[in-house]
Amino acid sequence: MEKLKVMTIFGTRPEAIKMAPVILELEKFSDKIQTTVAVTAQHREMLDQVLKLFKIRPNYDLNIMSAGQTLFDITSRALLGLNKILEEVKPDIILVHGDTTTTFAGALAAYYHQISVGHVEAGLRTGNKFSPYPEEMNRKLTAALTDLNFAPTDTAKKNLLREGISDEKIFVTGNTVIDALYKTVRNDFTFSDELLNGIDYDKKIILVTTHRRENWGEPLRNVYKALKKLVEEFSDVEIIFPVHKNPIVRDVVNEELGNLPRVHLTDPLDYEPFANLMSRVKLILTDSGGVQEEAPALGKPVLVLRDTTERPEAVNAGTVKLIGTEFEKVYENAKLLLTDSAEYKKMSEAVNPYGDGIAAKRIVQAILWTYKLSDEKPAPFNS
Ligand code: UD1
Ligand code: UDP
Secondary structure, rough: OOOEEEEEEEHHHHHHHHHHHHHHHHHHOOOOOEEEEEEOOOHHHHHHHHHHHHOOOOEEEEOOOOOOOOHHHHHHHHHHHHHHHHHHOOOOOOEEEEEOOHHHHHHHHHHHHOOEEEEOOOOOOOOOOOOOHHHHHHHHHHHHHHEEEEEHHHHHHHHHHOOOOOHEEEEEEEOOHHHHHHHHHOOOOOOOHHHHHHHHOOOEEEEEEEEOOHHHOOOHHHHHHHHHHHHOOOOOOOOEEEOOOOHHHHHHHHHHOOOOOOOEOOOOOOOOHHHHHHHHOOEEOOHHHHHHHEEEEEEEEEEEOOOOOOHHHHHOOOOOEEEEHHHHHHHHHHHHHHHHHHHHHHHOOOOOOOOOOOOOHHHHHHHHHOOOOOOOOOOOOOO
């Protein structure tokens, strides 16, 4: 029997974190599936640390990252590089994840070769073309090219149905980020980093990450100014801020928050220490997508530094609040949670609307079922 050829294609840190459980699950079916991994390496160091953690060795690495790359650079380099790989491997189906430019280029390259596309984390929408930018269009364009949609939640499935995608092409699986998180967070974890080991986690520790394109410039500067005011005003507040590798983000962070007492600016943390750090801090401020999904599962309140979110589930559950990037909003919302224990308690109930830790199993089961390699259709994830 010919094996089913499945190729995963990804390129950035969050795609790697969320695709790793899928690859590990695919590899369990080596009697039926031939798995190959192609990375664009749209990210380099931030990707490599995830590959190392989950012991994934890509079969193909396009190594496309360049300093200050534009959307045109990423799209064209990924598309041309993937053309050759797809020609050589001729997979039956490729899997892309989420909404990065690698995701869209991967789906487009597969379409040009008339290869089926499976989309992991399908159906997230804000309905706003430019927020997040370019992710909203990356995922919509990918959806148009997709044959099998792996929607993490029922809300995501409804978004796809509304766009005319037929029910039988959609599997509700939960988000693989929760699979990755459960494999990574441990109560007895010790940080190898001296700074993180030395922090007193009984204090009011705020964890911050930022990177979104629509926040570059003034919006991020406002956020950092608000953080500065908070540490200046509250002597028991400490900030840990692993700064994204993007120089456009780093420059503003250093200008506004460099050399301040009780503000620890670090390089991006590897996923294992980062996930374990999330589980220990008091409060998280972020514009990240993935962090909005992980923190609620750990019972950590999240203030989202964006005007829109494609992840309404934890907002509805009360663990996540959308606050935007205005100085006063950031300052007031963070201050409230730092000083009002009733408000804090309301937002720190652990909720798990995004997954139950077996999303990857459902995805692989759905592929096997679709290609008639198993009789078992996976039961949908119910949040
Ligand atoms: C990308 C994705 C975004 C995703 C984010 C996750 C696009 C257009 N954007 O945004 O959807 O949410 O990743 O973090 O697909 N850099 C390094 N080393 C690294 C990674 C990045 O030096 O390991 C620097 C490089 O100078 C690079 C720059 O960061 O040019 C920007 O990287 P890029 O992937 O273009 O954008 P992100 O903001 O990371
Ligand atoms: N993350 C990490 N180290 C960091 C910051 C974030 O490992 O220093 C992880 C985080 O736990 C989440 C993912 O990276 O799983 C989110 O990536 P990012 O915010 O870059 O992208 P997004 O999710 O917004 O696309």
